[in-house]
Amino acid sequence: MNTPRVTLSLDAKAGPYQPGDVLRGQYEVGILHSAEVKAVELSVLWHTLGQGEEDLAVHFFERLAGEEGDVLDLRAPHAFEMMLPNSPLSYDGVIVKICWCVRLRVFLGRGKDVLTERPFQLGAVPAAQMLE
């Protein structure tokens, strides 16, 4: 099965997003002849990254699925938008970091999927410094 070409983009913005800002973007799935898209799931989420256990929470979720037996046609750009929450703000810590991203999962036939992520920054918390 060919892998579809997935494009996920956020509207241009100068500087980081702030709480309450509206995040806008679009995605499209270029389908090659033998690839069938069963469903797509779009999430806006934050997750931690670092040395310990990881945490994750989904702020926005949208699923598009074809009717039973149908395939989705997503060749035209599909726009999305949502308001960003007050917290948690993006943080570049030493032991733990908080990362925001838009994640698009495209479900193909035979249990295969394609994952694409677009990171973004919420807030402007200064990065942590390490003491020498």
Next chain:
Amino acid sequence: MIHPIGHNPFATRSVRPGALDYIFPTDLRVEDVVERLRAHGWWGEIVGPHGSGKSTLLETLRPKLEAAGRHVVAMTLYQGQRRLPPQGRHQGEWPTPAQLVVDGYEQLAMPARWALQRRCRRARAGLLVSTHRPTGLPTLLHTAPDLDVLTAIVNQLTGGDFSVITPEDVARAYLVRGHDVRETLFDLYSLYERRRRHDR
């Protein structure tokens, strides 16, 4: 351009068992280990010191066991955990054919090991364990830490970019950590953070 939060190739999500594939010695493949386990009636143990790749190997074996028709019931035992978690005790809930996979088997008290073996025999289930010391099950593989393997792991994690963490850094941390691969990767995370912030 909005820069995403700093990436660190040694973060938990990249180095946890399952995220990394076990790197086999040149004369051995994952299929060979599955075959050895099958030859012993699906019972066997992987023996090696702390941080030598036992958990990673179990995770690498898991999809191969599933592909061989075994239904994996996996559990991880932590320091001082002398009893099995519920999924290891509730034999009636095991799928058929079950393949019990116990990471950290040496933590179990002897009566708990015997009880588990009895349950596995009764249910005709397989039993695959990792342990620091041999426990009497058929030994499938001895894992041993190796600097070349560690360097290959770092190469895989960094995409071959040794500009922040050099091979000398890897060798030094490996020595300091007494050849414990897991702890070495932990230290490399901190070193990466220090260099990244210093260079900014």
